[in-house]
Amino acid sequence: xxxxxxxxxxxTRENEAAMQADERVRRLSRWxxxxxxxxxxxxxxTMLVFVLFGIFAGDSGMFHLDGVMNWAQVAAYLxxxxxxxxxxxxxxxxxxxxGSMIGFAGMMMAVPSMFLHWPIWLSVLFAFAxxxxxxxxxxxxxxxxxxxxxxxxxxxxxxxxxxTLVLSTYFSNSTIVSGVGEKVGSDPVVSALFQGSxxxxxxxxxxxxxxxxxxxxxxPIVAGMPKVLLWWxxxxxxxxxxxxxxxxxxWIFTVGGDSAAAQNVGVPxxxxxxSLFVFTAFCACLFGVLQxxxxxxxxxxxxxxxxxxxxxxxxxxxxxxxxxxxSVLGACFGALIFGVVQIGISYTSFDSDxxxxxxxxxxxxAVLFNHYVRSxxxxxx
Amino acid sequence: MTSNDDYILQxxxxxxxxxxxxxxxxxxxxxxxxxxxxxxxxxxxxxxxxIKTLAGVHSPSRGRYLVDGKExxxxxxxxxxxxxxxxxxxxLALVPLMSVARNFFAGREPVRKxxxxxxxxxxxxxxxxSEEKLAEMGIHIRSPHQAVGTMSGGERQCLAxxxxxxxxxxxxxxxxxxxxxxxxxxxxxxxxxxxxxARGISVIFITHNVHHAYPIGDxxxxxxxxQSMGTFCKDxxxxxxxxxxxxxxxxxxxxxxxxxxxxxx
Numbered sequence: 001x002x003x004x005x006x007x008x009x010x011x012t013r014e015n016e017a018a019m020q021a022d023e024r025v026r027r028l029s030r031w032x033x034x035x036x037x038x039x040x041x042x043x044x045x046t047m048l049v050f051v052l053f054g055i056f057a058g059d060s061g062m063f064h065l066d067g068v069m070n071w072a073q074v075a076a077y078l079x080x081x082x083x084x085x086x087x088x089x090x091x092x093x094x095x096x097x098x099g100s101m102i103g104f105a106g107m108m109m110a111v112p113s114m115f116l117h118w119p120i121w122l123s124v125l126f127a128f129a130x131x132x133x134x135x136x137x138x139x140x141x142x143x144x145x146x147x148x149x150x151x152x153x154x155x156x157x158x159x160x161x162x163x164t165l166v167l168s169t170y171f172s173n174s175t176i177v178s179g180v181g182e183k184v185g186s187d188p189v190v191s192a193l194f195q196g197s198x199x200x201x202x203x204x205x206x207x208x209x210x211x212x213x214x215x216x217x218x219x220p221i222v223a224g225m226p227k228v229l230l231w232w233x234x235x236x237x238x239x240x241x242x243x244x245x246x247x248x249x250x251w252i253f254t255v256g257g258d259s260a261a262a263q264n265v266g267v268p269x270x271x272x273x274x275s276l277f278v279f280t281a282f283c284a285c286l287f288g289v290l291q292x293x294x295x296x297x298x299x300x301x302x303x304x305x306x307x308x309x310x311x312x313x314x315x316x317x318x319x320x321x322x323x324x325x326x327s328v329l330g331a332c333f334g335a336l337i338f339g340v341v342q343i344g345i346s347y348t349s350f351d352s353d354x355x356x357x358x359x360x361x362x363x364x365x366a367v368l369f370n371h372y373v374r375s376x377x378x379x380x381x
Numbered sequence: 382m383t384s385n386d387d388y389i390l391q392x393x394x395x396x397x398x399x400x401x402x403x404x405x406x407x408x409x410x411x412x413x414x415x416x417x418x419x420x421x422x423x424x425x426x427x428x429x430x431x432i433k434t435l436a437g438v439h440s441p442s443r444g445r446y447l448v449d450g451k452e453x454x455x456x457x458x459x460x461x462x463x464x465x466x467x468x469x470x471x472x473l474a475l476v477p478l479m480s481v482a483r484n485f486f487a488g489r490e491p492v493r494k495x496x497x498x499x500x501x502x503x504x505x506x507x508x509x510x511s512e513e514k515l516a517e518m519g520i521h522i523r524s525p526h527q528a529v530g531t532m533s534g535g536e537r538q539c540l541a542x543x544x545x546x547x548x549x550x551x552x553x554x555x556x557x558x559x560x561x562x563x564x565x566x567x568x569x570x571x572x573x574x575x576x577x578x579a580r581g582i583s584v585i586f587i588t589h590n591v592h593h594a595y596p597i598g599d600x601x602x603x604x605x606x607x608q609s610m611g612t613f614c615k616d617x618x619x620x621x622x623x624x625x626x627x628x629x630x631x632x633x634x635x636x637x638x639x640x641x642x643x644x645x646x
Contacts, residue, residue: 233537235624245501245502246502247490247500249502250490251487253478253483254487257476258477261473261474261475261487264458264470265474266488267488268489324479328612
């Protein structure tokens with residue numbers, strides 16, 4: 001027995017020696033590479049959440065098409081702003097005014113069209129332009145004063161929330177401006193872009209051939225694909241592409257990783273950061289406009305606390321609070337976790353009050369996990 | 382008297398004042414083509430101000446700055462860079478969380494057209510070039526996609542130098558490149574300076590370590606309290622004299638004696 005083991009041991013020792021000599025070119029397994037990616041934590045988290053809800057709510061209809069559409073829409077709304085927040089965080093800045101911007105965008109769209117008799121397309125354009133100007137102002141103040149973006153955007157969080165309330169009560173004597181839905185519906189372009197769902201033919205066909213369930217009258221159980229989902233995917237694909245493939249994406253990482261270094265190698269730090277504040281404001285406005293078009297009214301409390309949810313989604317998705325690291329795909333999975341948990345919990349026997357507890361725990365877990373993964377990925381030799 | 386053509390970079394009687402503080406006084410520094418010129422001085426000698434003047438961060442309060450014999454006045458470091466004067470500061474301008482390839486080309490990304498339409502960063506090209514350029518400098522990395530944070534201090538220094546050379550530096554200003562490094566890594570950086578010189582690049586090597594400066598340097602300028610104590614060729618002075626001048630005389634004699642004793646033993 002011992003005679004056979006000793007040559008084998010010698011053999012392994014030789015192999016080990018050879019491997020050590022060649023340490024610099026050792027191949028990392030694909031698994032190892034995947035684990036070290038920023039979005040790994042959120043993908044693992046998404047799987048965990050699906051498994052949990054599969055166990056506790058598997059037969060409740062949560063995973064039927066209508067249930068899926070429910071949580072997918074929640075994820076999509078959040079996903080849109082998470083994409084913006086994620087890019088901005090990678091560039092090393094925060095925007096706490098996202099939530100207030102959503103409410104303000106809704107008012108900028110609703111008030112001119114309802115009370116000043118602007119055509120709806122013009123007021124939608126006005127909302128986008130207004131938000132982007134505000135985003136620019138956020139960015140300009142941060143870069144100009146060199147104050148932390150946390151403080152500057154915190155100020156705007158209150159300013160914009162307050163203005164939303166002021167506008168609403170001034171014009172309509174209430175915190176809600178209603179009737180915008182019909183206005184949107186009367187404009188073919190605006191309603192085609194932002195209202196309701198699409199691909200009705202495809203869903204009807206899927207129902208006919210029996211892939212999706214039918215209502216008693218033969219209509220498909222879900223009329224079509226909600227446009228907010230398409231917007232989410234479009235934003236995610238564009239932002240993900242820009243971040244990972246373009247020059248500008250490399251600038252985002254450089255600026256967030258070390259802004260002095262970025263300046264020294266000739267990256268236009270100011271321009272990069274300000275344009276990302278504008279992009280984040282654009283995302284918030286898109287959220288606001290889609291919501292107003294869908295719900296049919298603008299309200300002063302729209303988007304409350306959404307800035308935190310967006311940041312949490314980005315952090316679950318692997319973004320580093322100090323910048324320089326993160327992924328758009330990760331932020332999207334972070335948003336998906338939100339949607340599944342928020343809606344899914346009502347399908348289970350748990351009290352839905354547990355939703356925030358669960359999310360807080362998820363956030364803590366994600367941060368710890370990401371910290372561990374990152375220190376592994378950049379471990380100094 | 383040598384003609385001006387021999388010098389790629391000259392500071393002639395340059396003074397720099399910050400309010401009442403005289404940071405540099407009547408300093409003259411002349412860099413020959415293809416030499417390694419060591420700038421020695423203790424903390425507070427004015428090395429940083431001198432580097433920043435050369436790099437275009439400060440402009441001299443008095444005196445002349447000549448590049449290729451022509452007087453220049455840089456408004457920004459970018460202009461110095463356009464003249465081929467690259468400065469590698471101690472912080473190296475590297476982002477630890479980003480990959481080697483992305484760092485190498487940060488701010489100067491190679492671009493190709495995707496489907497002949499959309500401009501994207503040519504990451505394959507960046508990876509290939511950065512790996513090649515590092516290999517030329519004798520640094521072999523696991524992968525150009527590894528994070529810079531995984532590299533050692535010496536490797537990072539080499540990466541920053543290789544990057545400056547790749548982007549057309551004629552003059553390389555190295556700010557204390559060996560300050561934070563161990564013996565072996567310092568040795569690698571010295572080798573790298575030698576490689577750069579062999580490729581015709583002129584180097585200003587700032588340090589306070591004579592043991593690093595003497596083996597690699599062709600000429601030496603000593604700074605003390607904002608003033609130049611003169612420039613010397615290597616054959617004009619021995620390492621001991623250099624050490625002596627650095628320390629400013631008697632107080633270090635005993636240490637020098639000890640060092641000589643150790644060398645003899």
